[in-house]
Amino acid sequence: MLSQKTIDIVKSTAPILETHGVAITTYFYKTMFEAHPELLNIFNHANQSQGRQQTALANTVYAAAKHIDQLEVLLPAVKQIAHKHRSLAIKPEHYPIVGEYLLKAIKGVLGDGATDEVIAAWGEAYGVIAQVFIDVEKEMYDAAEQQPNGWKDFKEFYIDKKVEESSVITSFYLKAKDGSPAPAYLPGQYITIRTAIPGEEFLVNRQYSLSQAPGSNAFRISVKKEADHDPKGKVSNFLHDGLNEGDTIEVSAPAGDFYLEKGSRPVALIGGGVGVTPMMAMLGTIAAEEPSRKTVFIQAARNKEAHAFGSEAASLVSQLTDGKVFTAYEEKKNDSDVCDVTGYISKDFLNEVIDSNSICYVCGPVPFMRAVVQHLTALGFDAQDVKYEFFGPAMALQA
Known part of the structure; x- marks a missing residue:
């Protein structure tokens, strides 16, 4: 249990972390990788160079400061991150390394603003947060190893x-x-x-x-x-x-908290680019196990040449009693290219083809997901019925 004094100090740093979070996490990754280059290749270099990893961690640290007295609020995010950690074989011995360089980064960026009292409070809070991750991840490691045909790491x-x-x-x-x-x-x-x-x-x-x-x-x-x-x-x-x-x-072993939920409600599977890949697993499962479930499969691709799984998706949808497939091309190279949307998917198009009672699954590049999620929100879909997956660190989608 954290003392009230520690909680108060950590919460008082939330506004500072909101402003300087990315600078802190950029400093953190730089110094940690310099000291521990063996950790560098765990991370996607493109996400590092584009700042996505730094921004995602900054958002997590800020949320931890803001909710340090209500860590249960963070549990959904903890589980999402823990799935990725388990899949990458992140272990308890990695957490002290992260803690050491995170505290150095806070001190390095904030300077005199990071007093000994602030650093001590954050050190104590980090220990508690790290233990939450370690405990959640242990359960995941055990489940992965103990399932039929499962294994460790x-x-x-x-x-x-x-x-x-x-x-x-x-x-x-x-x-x-x-x-x-x-x-x-x-x-x-x-x-x-x-x-x-x-x-x-x-x-x-x-x-x-x-x-x-x-x-x-x-x-x-x-x-x-x-x-x-x-x-x-x-x-x-x-x-x-x-x-x-x-x-x-x-x-x-497989991991992740983005997956098709069984049930009788209609489903909309919306994939952009290579984000269609989890949608193919979902569509195949519906065809095999729930063929009477009303399903709309929407796939966006750059053009016909970049359009993957067209025949496979059409075949799976044909096995459904109430299934439809729609294709959007950002551009048509030839007049003979057939698609339902040329350009970007619009709110009006989604309103026309998706049942208002649907559970919607979205995956693709961040700009694609941001547009689709905002369209669905504007159409009145509840947040709990719009589920999405990031390839890489999670980012904010709402404006």
């Missing part, structure tokens, strides 16, 4: 098949080297892959959604080759160009 899989789905997306079918079947998972969850990349000193980790319904002996991940921006996707490019059928990678 990472396990060797080989690439059974590589299938090109579009001009930018390739699917990888992964099978366990020991011959055991893939464990059950919830449609929408992800796995972490860990592999060595030539020129990299340490193994590199990345998380990818499972893109087919559970029940197969293999996992399927479908990876976009990130080559449009600098830094380019180090792992995605290596998967596309450096690994072949028969090659071995390490895989974590």
Whole structure:
């Protein structure tokens, strides 16, 4: 239990953290990685360079300060982060390292404003918060290991098949080297892959959604080759160009709190770009287990060449008694390209095709998700009925 004095001091820093949070977390990552370079490749370098990781951590630290006397308010966010930590094999021994460099960052950025009393209070509060994460993650580690065909941390899989789905997306079918079947998972969850990349000193980790319904002996991940921006996707490019059928990678057990909930209510699955991957797992599950459930599948792609899973999605929707599929292309390269929306998905379009009683699942690039979530909110959908998944650190979607 934290003393009231500690609670008061930590809460008093919330306005400062709201203003200087990103500066603190940027300082934190820089100094921690300099001292512990072995931790660098746990994180996505693109998210680091774009500031997403720093912003997400700053938001978490600010929320912790604001709600230090009501930590239960943070539990949903804790569980979401803990899923990612378990999938990356973050362990209790990592938390003292994070705590040390977080306190140094607070002191480094705030200077005289970070008095000994403030640092001591934050040190005590961090210990309590870290223990919450450690306890939640232990339950997740135990569950992953104890489930049928489960395991702890990472396990060797080989690439059974590589299938090109579009001009930018390739699917990888992964099978366990020991011959055991893939464990059950919830449609929408992800796995972490860990592999060595030539020129990299340490193994590199990345998380990818499972893109087919559970029940197969293999996992399927479908990876976009990130080559449009600098830094380019180090792992995605290596998967596309450096690994072949028969090659071995390490895989974590499935994780994640974004998944299809069973029930009788209508469902809208809305995926943009490679964000369609968890939607494919959900759609496949509905076709296999709930074919009478009213379902709308909406997929946005840059153009026809980048449109993955078109035939597969249409086939799955055809198995439903009340299913519809819609496609949006940002641009049409040829007049013969057929789609339902040219340009961006609008609020009016969503209002026209989605049942107002639907549970909506959204995944894609942040600008896409922000627009879709704001449209759905404007249409009157409750926040609890609009569920979304970030590929990478969570960011605010509402204006």
